Amino acid sequence: MRKSIILFLLLLLLLFVIFPRTGMYGFLFDRGKYEYMDESSIEIISDLDELSPKTRELAIKFLEKCGENGLSVRITETYRTQARQDMLYKQGRTTSGSIVTWTRNSKHTKRRAFDICEDNTDEPYGDLEFFRKCAEIGKEVGLTPGYYFKNYQDMPHYELNRWWLQ
Structure with a gap:
C-alpha cells in the first residue's frame, strides 16, 4: 500500500514537470506559448x-x-481568448500601460x-x-x-x- 502511494505521488510529480500548470485552477498549458506572440494581433x-x-x-x-x-x-x-486575458493582465504589471483587469480567470x-x-x-x-x-x-x-x-x-x-x- 505504501509503495503504491509513493509511486502515485512520483507519477503525479512527473506529470506536473511534463505538463506545467498555471493559473489558480491549474489548467494545463504551455507557459511560453504567448511570450513571443505579437500582442497587437490578439483580436478583440x-x-x-x-x-x-x-x-x-x-x-x-x-x-x-x-x-x-x-x-x-x-x-x-x-x-x-485566454491569450488576450493574459495580455491584459500583464498590462500595468510587466508591460506598459494602466492596470485594466485584476484576474487571469475572467x-x-x-x-x-x-x-x-x-x-x-x-x-x-x-x-x-x-x-x-x-x-x-x-x-x-x-x-x-x-x-x-x-x-x-x-x-x-x-x-x-x-x-x-x-
Whole structure:
C-alpha cells in the first residue's frame, strides 16, 4: 500500500514537470506559448454570438431596455481568448500601460461577460450617469454589473454569475 502511494505521488510529480500548470485552477498549458506572440494581433471580439446562450439572451434584453430608456450603448468586447486575458493582465504589471483587469480567470474567457461604452460620443467612458443608469438596467435584467463591484469598480463590465443558467 505504501509503495503504491509513493509511486502515485512520483507519477503525479512527473506529470506536473511534463505538463506545467498555471493559473489558480491549474489548467494545463504551455507557459511560453504567448511570450513571443505579437500582442497587437490578439483580436478583440464584440460579437454577441460568441457569448453563452443565456448571457447572449440577457445582453440582448439589456440592449433593448437601454434603447427604450434613451441610452445609446455599444458592446466593446464579449468573449476573450485566454491569450488576450493574459495580455491584459500583464498590462500595468510587466508591460506598459494602466492596470485594466485584476484576474487571469475572467468571466469573459467563459463567455459569460461583456463590456460596453456609450456610443455616438467623443468620450465613450466619460459620462458616469450613463454607466449608473446602465448598471440599474443590467441588474434589472439579471446581470451583475461591474459598477457595483465592492473591491474594484468596473463600470463597463457586465457578467452572468449564475453559472447553472449558462
